[in-house]
Structure formats: structure tokens, C-alpha cells
Amino acid sequence: MDVQQRYWPVADVLAHxxxxxxxxxxxxxxxxxxxxxxxxxxxxxxxxxxxxxxHAESGDFTWQGTTRPATRTLRFLPRARPGTADVRFADGRPFHELDLTTGRFIAGHPCAADLYRGEFTVRDADHWRSVWRVGGPAKDLVLTTDYAREG
Incomplete structure (x- = not known):
């Protein structure tokens, strides 16, 4: 995001x-x-x-010219602080916290020898982005995801 970009605060991440x-x-x-x-x-x-x-995600993932169906399931649970969430994997293991009350949040998740660092930004009521930087002995990835609300 441009440094001049203003973030859109979200009072309640689950409702949003x-x-x-x-x-x-x-x-x-x-x-x-x-x-x-x-x-x-x-x-x-x-x-x-x-x-x-x-959170149920489904679609098609293309890597090195091959496209395959892909899915992911997460659970977003309310935290003690109103408007924030505790994000967990489908099996209940902790993933990261999520607090978008300022419109921007940095999360971290250690996974074996890898470290995941996520930045979440909200542009407006219908658009948000996550950027995960994954580093470790065998990984050096950037995953950028743009979300647009559907009708």
C-alpha cells in the first residue's frame, strides 16, 4: 500500500x-x-x-503451469477484547490474532523452523488485503491476497 494510503478502521472484525x-x-x-x-x-x-x-476458502491454484482445486478452512473466534478475533486452523490449533480496529494489523506465526509474518490492511468497507512473508530454511515466500466483498 502507498504510504499515503489511509486505513479503514473496523470496529468489529467478525461482523465486518x-x-x-x-x-x-x-x-x-x-x-x-x-x-x-x-x-x-x-x-x-x-x-x-x-x-x-x-472461514471456508475454495478456488483454483496455479503453480508452474499446473492448475488444481484448492481449499482452506479456518475458524475466527471472538477474543476477550471486543471487536477482535482469534484465528485458528480447522483442527483448533492457534494461528494468529486479528485486530483491525485501526484498519491495519501485524501478526506472527511460528511454524516449525519457519516464521510467518502477516500484515492485514483494510482499504474500505468492501476491500481488504493480507500479505504474508514466510521465511525459513526451505521457504522464502510472499503471499499477497486481495479480498473484495461480493453482493
Whole structure:
């Protein structure tokens, strides 16, 4: 994002994310120079039992000329501080916190020998972005995902 870009504050991340989003992601391997992309949708729907959202992503991922279906499921749970979320993998393991009350948030996630650093920015009510930088002994990646709200 441009340094002049203003972020759009989100009072309640769960309420803001609820619904259907168009997703476009680029994946760059900084070591090899390879680049891939994902195109699909993410639906944030109420979790059974209430109090959180199920993040269900599906689409097609193209890497080195081969396109395959791809899916991902996360759980976004309310944190003690109002308007923020605790993001977890489908199996319940912790992933990262998410607080968009200023419109921007930096998250970290250690994974074995790798470190994931994510920056989340909200441009307006219908557009947000995540940029994950993944570094480790065998990884040097940047994943940039743009979300646009669908009707």
C-alpha cells in the first residue's frame, strides 16, 4: 500500500468479515523466482454454537503451469477484547490474532523452523488485503491476497 494510503478502521472484525468475498492471491517464491496464483471465494459463515465465523476458502491454484482445486478452512473466534478475533486452523490449533480496529494489523506465526509474518490492511468497507512473508530454511515466500466483498 502507498504510504499515503489511509486505513479503514473496523470496529468489529467478525461482523465486518461475515459474508462472501472474492479472493485473488499471488504466491512468489523469492528464492526461485516462481510465481503462482489462486482465484476463488472465501465465505465467512456463523460457526455452530455462535460466537465466531467459519472461514471456508475454495478456488483454483496455479503453480508452474499446473492448475488444481484448492481449499482452506479456518475458524475466527471472538477474543476477550471486543471487536477482535482469534484465528485458528480447522483442527483448533492457534494461528494468529486479528485486530483491525485501526484498519491495519501485524501478526506472527511460528511454524516449525519457519516464521510467518502477516500484515492485514483494510482499504474500505468492501476491500481488504493480507500479505504474508514466510521465511525459513526451505521457504522464502510472499503471499499477497486481495479480498473484495461480493453482493
Amino acid at each position: 468479515l461475515a459474508g462472501r468475498w472474492r479472493v485473488e492471491r499471488t504466491v512468489r517464491d523469492l528464492a526461485s523466482g516462481d510465481e503462482g496464483n489462486f482465484s476463488g471465494v472465501t465465505v465467512f459463515s456463523a460457526l455452530d454454537g455462535g460466537g465466531g465465523l467459519l
